Structures are given as C-alpha cells and as structure tokens.
Amino acid sequence: MTTQTQTLPRVQSTSPAAIVFAVIAGVLLIGASGLAQASIMHDAAHDQRHAMAFPCH
Amino acid sequence: MFRTVLTSAVFAGLGAGLCAALFQFQFVIPLLLEGELYETGARVHFAVEGSTQSLSQTPPLGTDWARHGMTVAFNFVSYTGFAFLLLAGMSLAALRGHPITPRSGLVWGLCGFLAVQLAPAFGLPPELPGTIAAEVVPRQIWWAGTILASGAGIALIAFGNSLLPLAGAVLIAVPHLVGAPVLDTYFGIAPPELSALFATRSLGAAAVGWTILGYLAGFFHSRLAEEGDAATA
Numbered sequence: 001m002t003t004q005t006q007t008l009p010r011v012q013s014t015s016p017a018a019i020v021f022a023v024i025a026g027v028l029l030i031g032a033s034g035l036a037q038a039s040i041m042h043d044a045a046h047d048q049r050h051a052m053a054f055p056c057h
Numbered sequence: 058m059f060r061t062v063l064t065s066a067v068f069a070g071l072g073a074g075l076c077a078a079l080f081q082f083q084f085v086i087p088l089l090l091e092g093e094l095y096e097t098g099a100r101v102h103f104a105v106e107g108s109t110q111s112l113s114q115t116p117p118l119g120t121d122w123a124r125h126g127m128t129v130a131f132n133f134v135s136y137t138g139f140a141f142l143l144l145a146g147m148s149l150a151a152l153r154g155h156p157i158t159p160r161s162g163l164v165w166g167l168c169g170f171l172a173v174q175l176a177p178a179f180g181l182p183p184e185l186p187g188t189i190a191a192e193v194v195p196r197q198i199w200w201a202g203t204i205l206a207s208g209a210g211i212a213l214i215a216f217g218n219s220l221l222p223l224a225g226a227v228l229i230a231v232p233h234l235v236g237a238p239v240l241d242t243y244f245g246i247a248p249p250e251l252s253a254l255f256a257t258r259s260l261g262a263a264a265v266g267w268t269i270l271g272y273l274a275g276f277f278h279s280r281l282a283e284e285g286d287a288a289t290a
Binding site: 034 | 124127
C-alpha cells in the first residue's frame with residue numbers, strides 16, 4: 001500500500017491561492033518587522049533590525 | 058493546503074528565529090551595544106587631538122529584558138515572514154515538479170540568504186547604531202528592489218532555459234550597477250574594526266538563520282503534506 005508513495009518522487013501540490021496567501025503574509029510580516037517607521041515599531045524592532053541589516057534609520 | 062503552508066511557515070520561523078536570536082545575543086548584540094557607547098559619546102575613538110585609540114571591550118547584555126525580549130519576538134516575526142516567502146517559492150517550484158524536502162529547503166534557504174541578506178549588504182553594509190547614512194526611504198526602496206532583482210535572478214538561473222540564466226545574472230548585477238543611495242561624506246565615529254566585525258557577524262548570524270529556516274521549512278512542509286495525504290487517503 002505504501003510502496004507507491006515511497007518509490008515515486010513526492011510532489012505536493014499547493015493551490016495558487018495558498019501561494020498568493022503566503023506571499024501576502026510574508027510581505028506584511030517583513031514590512032512590520034523591518035520597514036515600518038512608526039516610532040513604537042522602530043524602537044521595539046531596533047536591535048533586530050540592526051542585527052538583520054534592515055535599513056533602519 | 059493553506060494550513061500546510063501556514064503551519065510550516067510558523068514552525069520554521071519560530072525555530073530559525075530562536076536560533077538566530079541566540080546567535081545574535083552571543084555574537085552580534087554585544088557589538089551593537091558597544092557601538093552605542095560611541096553613538097552616545099560614552100566612548101570616543103577619534104580624538105580631536107591625539108591618537109585614535111579606544112578600549113576594545115563589549116559591554117554586558119544587561120538586564121533590559123523588555124528590549125531583548127523584543128529582539129527575540131521580532132526575529133520570530135521576520136523569520137516567519139521570510140518562511141512564508143520561501144514556501145511560496147518552494148510551492149511554485151513544486152507545481153513544476155520539484156518536490157519540497159528538507160534537502161531542497163536547505164538550498165532554498167542558502168539562496169534566500171544570498172538574495173535577502175548578502176546582495177543588499179553588498180551596497181548597504183549592516184550598520185552599527187549611530188551610523189550616519191542616506192535618507193531611509195530611498196535606502197529601503199533600493200534594499201527591497203535588490204532583494205526582488207536578486208531573488209528573480211537566482212530563480213531564472215535555477216529554473217530558466219536557454220538564455221534566461223544569463224538574463225538572471227544580469228538582473229542580479231543591475232542594482233549594484235545602479236548603486237545604493239550613499240552619502241558623499243564619511244561620518245563614522247566608531248572604530249573601523251568594530252564596524253567591520255559587526256558587519257561580518259550580522260551576515261554570519263543571518264546565514265545561520267536562513268540555513269536553518271530553509272531546512273525547517275522543507276522539513277515541516279514535507280511532514281505536514283504527508284500527514285495531510287494520509288488523512289485524506
């Protein structure tokens with residue numbers, strides 16, 4: 001029963017909608033942690049931004 | 058399928074973010090705190106008169122747990138965000154017949170490091186606090202543009218046919234030929250040795266984070282997809 005899944009290369013198919021969702025989620029998270037200039041975001045993320053080489057201030 | 062991408066991105070982001078944060082606290086944040094001593098003037102390296110000398114000693118991490126907690130939290134956010142983008146690319150490749158595995162994830166993570174960390178740092182080096190640099194918005198635009206061009210360029214080299222890999226190489230070079238926004242004056246107040254070590258250490262920490270991120274993204278995605286198949290079978 002399991003031989004087929006073990007011998008064939010497994011190709012998982014992700015729906016295009018899930019890919020679009022992942023891109024949007026990624027961009028939003030990076031925007032918040034790396035780019036948002038509101039001072040409360042900037043101060044909280046400051047050390048991480050420097051350590052990750054985001055353009056900080 | 059939403060759940061597989063969402064769960065594997067969050068797990069990989071948490072794992073890589075935690076490892077990157079630990080690495081940063083050991084190797085990067087102490088240099089950052091040392092740089093702040095020059096930013097505030099607590100230490101002076103370039104004396105107006107006399108020799109350029111200063112103490113080479115990192116300050117302790119201290120007990121500002123809120124500040125360090127935020128650093129850990131934002132590492133989670135950043136690496137989870139990167140995991141989503143990485144998994145979007147890996148899923149696109151999977152649609153073209155390239156399975157998602159921990160081993161392929163490792164390659165994706167290394168290429169992510171090249172596109173997101175090394176390529177922008179080629180024009181905008183990681184900066185100690187207190188570094189005077191060009192306006193932040195043009196730098197952010199160049200940074201984001203360089204990541205997009207480098208990521209697209211690497212993808213063209215990896216997946217393109219005939220002349221597309223060549224176009225990919227050109228695309229990677231373009232942001233650097235255009236040039237990052239820079240000032241026409243040096244303002245550095247920290248010792249050059251400290252700035253250099255900070256730059257290499259932060260790139261090294263990012264390389265660790267991205268390598269782990271790619272591996273974990275491939276690991277969790279292949280595990281969860283298998284479980285999903287087993288559940289629906």
